[in-house]
Amino acid sequence: MAELTTLEEHRCFDGVQGFYEHASEAAGLPMRFGVYLPPQAREGPQPVLLCLAGLTCNEQTFAIKAGAQQHAARHGLVLVTPDTSPRNTGIAEADADWDFGTGAGFYLDATREPYAQHWRMESWLMEELPALLQRHFPLRTDRIGVLGHSMGGHGALTLALRHPGRFRTVSAFAPIAAPTEVPWGQKALRGYLGEDRAAWAAHDAVKLIEGGAKAPPLLVDQGEEDPFLATQLRPERLEQACAAAGQPLELRRHAGYDHGYFFIQSFIADHVEHHARGLAA
Numbered sequence: 001m002a003e004l005t006t007l008e009e010h011r012c013f014d015g016v017q018g019f020y021e022h023a024s025e026a027a028g029l030p031m032r033f034g035v036y037l038p039p040q041a042r043e044g045p046q047p048v049l050l051c052l053a054g055l056t057c058n059e060q061t062f063a064i065k066a067g068a069q070q071h072a073a074r075h076g077l078v079l080v081t082p083d084t085s086p087r088n089t090g091i092a093e094a095d096a097d098w099d100f101g102t103g104a105g106f107y108l109d110a111t112r113e114p115y116a117q118h119w120r121m122e123s124w125l126m127e128e129l130p131a132l133l134q135r136h137f138p139l140r141t142d143r144i145g146v147l148g149h150s151m152g153g154h155g156a157l158t159l160a161l162r163h164p165g166r167f168r169t170v171s172a173f174a175p176i177a178a179p180t181e182v183p184w185g186q187k188a189l190r191g192y193l194g195e196d197r198a199a200w201a202a203h204d205a206v207k208l209i210e211g212g213a214k215a216p217p218l219l220v221d222q223g224e225e226d227p228f229l230a231t232q233l234r235p236e237r238l239e240q241a242c243a244a245a246g247q248p249l250e251l252r253r254h255a256g257y258d259h260g261y262f263f264i265q266s267f268i269a270d271h272v273e274h275h276a277r278g279l280a281a
């Protein structure tokens with residue numbers, strides 16, 4: 001059986017936007033992801049931007065809604081858009097809520113049953129997927145940046161902080177910056193990791209920075225009309241932690257913008273340029 005199944009491929013800004021599935025060992029199930037190959041990939045391997053989406057999203061959401069391909073085509077960046085959780089796991093309770101379980105993997109490896117067997121997003125993204133991508137696509141896994149939105153912003157920050165040296169560039173839109181302190185994060189961390197608060201802290205960007213973890217300079221955009229700003233996101237906690245630790249952070253607050261993809265579309269060009277510059281250096 002083929003290692004990789006092509007689900008769809010579409011010409012896009014002179015490159016190719018595809019969606020693929022493979023039998024993931026980490027998840028123990030088929031996992032899906034998107035890859036945008038810019039036109040430069042016809043000439044040879046190009047740097048990669050891993051794009052992590054938020055709650056309720058799948059591998060198509062960011063690819064369809066963010067408008068990133070036109071900028072990736074200009075800069076010669078490969079975009080990789082993974083699904084946000086395993087699916088069709090047979091665990092009925094995993095489909096009960098939109099902010100936990102299916103579509104809400106929080107980019108970590110669960111240790112609590114019934115999730116521990118399949119919810120292994122960190123292992124999939126950090127180990128299995130890069131090796132698979134390297135075998136099948138013209139891209140450079142030694143030059144990877146990571147970007148994320150909301151739950152995906154939490155993923156971008158925590159994966160970069162937990163795996164120093166793996167990502168050369170990091171950025172986020174409206175990240176869940178302090179998940180141990182907010183309802184979305186507490187629900188996920190309790191559900192996937194149990195009651196051990198030390199285990200939670202290892203997946204909280206603010207706590208990681210306070211504990212001395214370092215990441216490349218962070219670019220973060222936040223809409224001031226985001227309905228989740230005060231209750232779920234808490235960018236001021238990231239600002240405080242970065243200032244105290246000397247972690248470079250550019251936090252841009254934008255009047256009038258909310259949490260959705262119209263906000264992302266408005267600033268995605270800056271993010272792709274940020275990554276392209278850092279990945280070329």
Ligand SMILES: N[C@@H](CCC(=O)N[C@@H](CSC=O)C(=O)NCC(=O)O)C(=O)O
Pocket residue numbers: 053054055056057061065098149150151152259260261
């Ligand atoms: N269904 C929820 C809203 C869910 C939501 O806003 N999801 C965001 C990410 S939130 C944090 O990770 C998203 O990206 N949705 C996809 C989209 O196409 O906008 C509710 O009813 O409040």
